[in-house]
Amino acid sequence: xxxxxxLDFGFALGxxxxxxxxxxxxxxxxxxxxWARVDDGTPLEEAGERVLLAAAGFAPxxxxxxxxxxxxxxxxxxxxxxxxxxGHVDFPSYVLAAHSIEAERGHWAAVxxxxxxxxxRAEDWAGRLRAALAALGLTPAQAYPAWLLAPCxxxx
Numbered sequence: 498x499x500x501x502x503x504l505d506f507g508f509a510l511g512x513x514x515x516x517x518x519x520x521x522x523x524x525x526x527x528x529x530x531x532w533a534r535v536d537d538g539t540p541l542e543e544a545g546e547r548v549l550l551a552a553a554g555f556a557p558x559x560x561x562x563x564x565x566x567x568x569x570x571x572x573x574x575x576x577x578x579x580x581x582x583x584g585h586v587d588f589p590s591y592v593l594a595a596h597s598i599e600a601e602r603g604h605w606a607a608v609x610x611x612x613x614x615x616x617x618r619a620e621d622w623a624g625r626l627r628a629a630l631a632a633l634g635l636t637p638a639q640a641y642p643a644w645l646l647a648p649c650x651x652x653x
Contacts, residue, residue: 501601501649504608505581506617507594507626508637509645512541514588520636530634542580542591545633549576552632577620578629583647592645593629593637595622599649 511518512528521529528534535544555572573579577595584590596613600606617623626642 501599503581503583503600503647503649504598504606505592505594505645505647506596506613506622507578507592507642507645508630508639510580510591510593510635510637513584513590515590518638520638521634532633540582541589542582545580545591546573548632549573549578549580549629552576552628576629577622577625583649590647592647593626593633593635594645595620595626595642 509518516522516526517528519528523529532544532548533541535541550569550572553572553576555569579594579597581592581594581597582589583592596617598606598608623642630637
């Protein structure tokens with residue numbers, strides 16, 4: 498049993514057995530976002546990352562058809578937001594996060610909320626999250642970003 502946890506600043510997107518926590522779902526609770534309907538086995542967080550990369554101005558190298566890892570990571574840093582996975586391998590849930598702190602078993606993660614709030618304002622985490630939500634075409638149930646504590650996943 499894994500006892501790790503992650504503290505994320507962002508929006509809970511949902512997805513596990515409790516359902517999606519966004520407005521863009523069909524009558525059966527399935528996520529309607531086009532980017533999330535990938536049939537090639539791409540994990541949802543990677544499919545969303547492609548959208549965030551495009552919004553940050555990154556495009557795969559057409560000459561090779563592949564991505565350039567370093568440039569991709571730099572584009573994600575510019576975007577300043579990631580989709581992180583929580584929960585069980587069979588029932589993952591997702592958070593759109595501008596900042597994450599992970600605490601692993603046997604290690605402590607000190608949290609200085611005053612310093613984090615100053616960084617959030619200076620780096621405009623809320624603005625970055627709003628831009629990412631617009632790029633992803635999602636409207637979260639949460640009105641504002643918040644600190645979310647969730648269990649880490651056992652995979653990926």
